[in-house]
Amino acid sequence: MSHEAPEPLTAAEWKVMKIVWRRKSCAARDVYEEAGVEHGWAPSTTKTLLRRLIDKGHLTATAVGTSYLYRPSRPAWKSLAGAADSLLDKTLEGLDGKLLAYMVQRSRLTSDDLAQLRSLLEQHPAGGDAASKVESAATSETGPEEAP
The missing domain is CATH 1.20.5 (Single alpha-helices involved in coiled-coils or other helix-helix interfaces)
Incomplete structure (x- = not known):
């Protein structure tokens, strides 16, 4: 895994990350359900966001049967620190x-x-x-x- 900071998060990606950080580890279905209730998103929207978060290095996914278990790649405070650094730079x-x-x-x-x-x-x-x-x-x- 790279030691570089992951790409910045979009507003929607922060919402998904908050769900995963809160749960520490969760199944795709858990994320779909919570994002649907909290934000009114369809499972396909959440699935797209989860894929982007994996591609950006913010999440890991482990296959468990026919689903995936998602975990944050780094603690919330490190992502917040990265966002703060970016803001200060701007x-x-x-x-x-x-x-x-x-x-x-x-x-x-x-x-x-x-x-x-x-x-x-x-x-x-x-x-x-x-x-x-x-x-x-x-x-x-x-x-x-x-x-x-």
């Missing part, structure tokens, strides 16, 4: 901090998550000042300040 220079503050504000972070984030920010070259700015933006009701 944003304007200098807005990374504002984007991070917005993401922290929108996230459902636990106190443990915040402690880990605080620790990472303390280790950042900007030091504790960065930690207090992100924490302030994350708890603000108005959100991060507007970009220039």
Whole structure:
């Protein structure tokens, strides 16, 4: 298997991956049924998406009788990190901090998550000042300040 990151996911592929990540391992029928209920998709639509996800390297499929068992090729956090990297690469220079503050504000972070984030920010070259700015933006009701 290649060490390169898989191709980016489309919005529909993220929906299928969420089903598979939630279940950790599932039969094709399980994915068809859940995608049908959640998104109104026909089994053929879901089958096409599963094939694309295998081709892109996000899923593995193991034949079990007349069906397949699907498993994620990598943990959800790695795919999310790849999507975040892609987004940061596309944003304007200098807005990374504002984007991070917005993401922290929108996230459902636990106190443990915040402690880990605080620790990472303390280790950042900007030091504790960065930690207090992100924490302030994350708890603000108005959100991060507007970009220039």
